[in-house]
Amino acid sequence: MNGIKVSGIKAYQKIVKVLIAALNFVEPETLTGPGSVLKISDYLKKNNFKKPLIVTDEGIVRVGLLKGMLDNFKEQGIEYAVYDKIIPNPTIQVIEEAREMFIEKNCDCFIGFGGGSSMDSAKVASARVTNPRTSIMQMTGYFKIRKKIKHLIAVPTTSGTGSECTVAAVITNPETKAKYAVDSPKLIPSLAVMDPELSYGLPPHITSTTGMDALTHAVEAYISTIPTKLTDDYARRAVKIIFEDLETCFKDGKNTQARENMMWASYYGGAAFTRALVGNVHAIAHNFGGLYHVPHGLANAIVLPHVLEASIDKCDTRLAELAEAAGLKNEGKSTREMAEAFIQKIRDLNKTFEIPETVRELRKEDLTLLAERASKEAFYFYAPPKYFSAVEMEKVLEPMLA
Numbered sequence: 001m002n003g004i005k006v007s008g009i010k011a012y013q014k015i016v017k018v019l020i021a022a023l024n025f026v027e028p029e030t031l032t033g034p035g036s037v038l039k040i041s042d043y044l045k046k047n048n049f050k051k052p053l054i055v056t057d058e059g060i061v062r063v064g065l066l067k068g069m070l071d072n073f074k075e076q077g078i079e080y081a082v083y084d085k086i087i088p089n090p091t092i093q094v095i096e097e098a099r100e101m102f103i104e105k106n107c108d109c110f111i112g113f114g115g116g117s118s119m120d121s122a123k124v125a126s127a128r129v130t131n132p133r134t135s136i137m138q139m140t141g142y143f144k145i146r147k148k149i150k151h152l153i154a155v156p157t158t159s160g161t162g163s164e165c166t167v168a169a170v171i172t173n174p175e176t177k178a179k180y181a182v183d184s185p186k187l188i189p190s191l192a193v194m195d196p197e198l199s200y201g202l203p204p205h206i207t208s209t210t211g212m213d214a215l216t217h218a219v220e221a222y223i224s225t226i227p228t229k230l231t232d233d234y235a236r237r238a239v240k241i242i243f244e245d246l247e248t249c250f251k252d253g254k255n256t257q258a259r260e261n262m263m264w265a266s267y268y269g270g271a272a273f274t275r276a277l278v279g280n281v282h283a284i285a286h287n288f289g290g291l292y293h294v295p296h297g298l299a300n301a302i303v304l305p306h307v308l309e310a311s312i313d314k315c316d317t318r319l320a321e322l323a324e325a326a327g328l329k330n331e332g333k334s335t336r337e338m339a340e341a342f343i344q345k346i347r348d349l350n351k352t353f354e355i356p357e358t359v360r361e362l363r364k365e366d367l368t369l370l371a372e373r374a375s376k377e378a379f380y381f382y383a384p385p386k387y388f389s390a391v392e393m394e395k396v397l398e399p400m401l402a
């Protein structure tokens with residue numbers, strides 16, 4: 001990148017960061033605890049909504065997760081429609097189909113029910129209903145949604161993305177084989193329903209990888225260049241919970257307390273990065289998702305220790321602080337040693353979950369394209385402690401080759 005372009009981008013970054021810092025993001029109302037999903041009907045009635053469109057995926061329907069809420073809607077005389085064709089790394093096409101169903105079925109609000117893919121799709125479909133002249137691609141980037149979206153309730157069934165409280169939604173464009181974030185305060189759901197019972201049946205590998213996504217949010221927000229007291233507090237809380245409870249959820253999916261704690265870790269991670277942004281880990285992980293369909297949490301889990309090692313010179317103090325949040329005792333270690341111990345603790349956790357150190361799908365001939373895209377994504381949109389040029393990014397990627 002030439003000098004003029006770099007200074008232009010830096011000015012743009014500064015404006016985005018000042019705007020984000022100045023905006024006092026509202027947090028969603030919350031319904032929490034076992035059975036909280038059955039209180040949605042009261043919320044709908046209280047707010048005079050007559051017919052929600054539930055946006056979800058076939059896997060969620062197959063395991064019967066919607067049943068409790070839908071039976072309750074029937075008992076309470078609440079009409080609804082269901083769009084259940086969301087796919088992981090959701091595409092523009094499925095989001096448009098959800099928007100069409102909302103209009104066709106005369107719905108008046110959205111319920112994003114599932115993992116990040118379902119919640120994000122509900123967010124963007126809702127934005128498209130009220131902003132019909134703005135295409136999904138035109139919404140990508142910061143602050144591109146003009147009109148308030150249709151009322152949105154988020155019901156997470158994974159504990160990872162934090163989408164239930166974030167400004168973000170991530171979409172995939174199959175034409176470019178790339179993922180793009182839509183970031184707008186208008187995308188923050190009005191209500192987040194955090195019912196741990198919905199995550200009891202989450203298979204261990206999805207429990208672990210989505211949990212590592214939450215960890216990545218907390219770590220990237222904590223080492224970002226625009227943290228606040230609030231984001232630091234959220235990030236430390238998330239890190240503490242994840243190192244205390246994620247392994248329990250992995251081994252004993254029905255442990256209510258651990259599942260409930262992880263729902264909060266996901267929320268805190270989301271609330272932290274929505275204000276302090278993510279960094280190079282997400283920039284790389286999105287591109288693994290776009291090009292190879294690697295699930296988001298798995299991609300982050302693999303990339304996180306590699307990026308932290310490559311960035312340690314710029315963030316060892318912050319990583320050392322997170323080491324303490326993760327329960328590591330200082331015992332006379334230097335800041336650098338504590339930071340390294342934290343990275344090792346992440347590697348150990350990955351090992352417990354049988355998460356590899358490399359990306360099976362990664363091909364040597366794609367390294368240049370991936371490095372260029374990831375470097376650009378981080379440079380334009382995120383606030384990492386260290387920016388990598390495309391050439392440097394390629395070096396970060398190389399050890400991830402299987």
Ligand SMILES: NC(=O)c1ccc[n+]([C@@H]2O[C@H](COP(=O)([O-])OP(=O)(O)OC[C@H]3O[C@@H](n4cnc5c(N)ncnc54)[C@H](O)[C@@H]3O)[C@@H](O)[C@H]2O)c1
Nearest residue numbers: 059060088115116117157158161163166168170201202296
């Ligand atoms: N909006 C944000 O702030 C944000 C943040 C991070 C990631 N994301 C995006 O979110 C998406 C990833 O979301 P995700 O990791 O939650 O996964 P996901 O929504 O793609 O779901 C993964 C799989 O888990 C299954 N599943 C979900 N809950 C289940 C349950 N309780 N029991 C059984 N199966 C269940 C789903 O059917 C699906 O097959 C990516 O597109 C990512 O880029 C968004």
Ligand SMILES: [Fe+2]
Nearest residue numbers: 161213217296
């Ligand atoms: Fe993420």
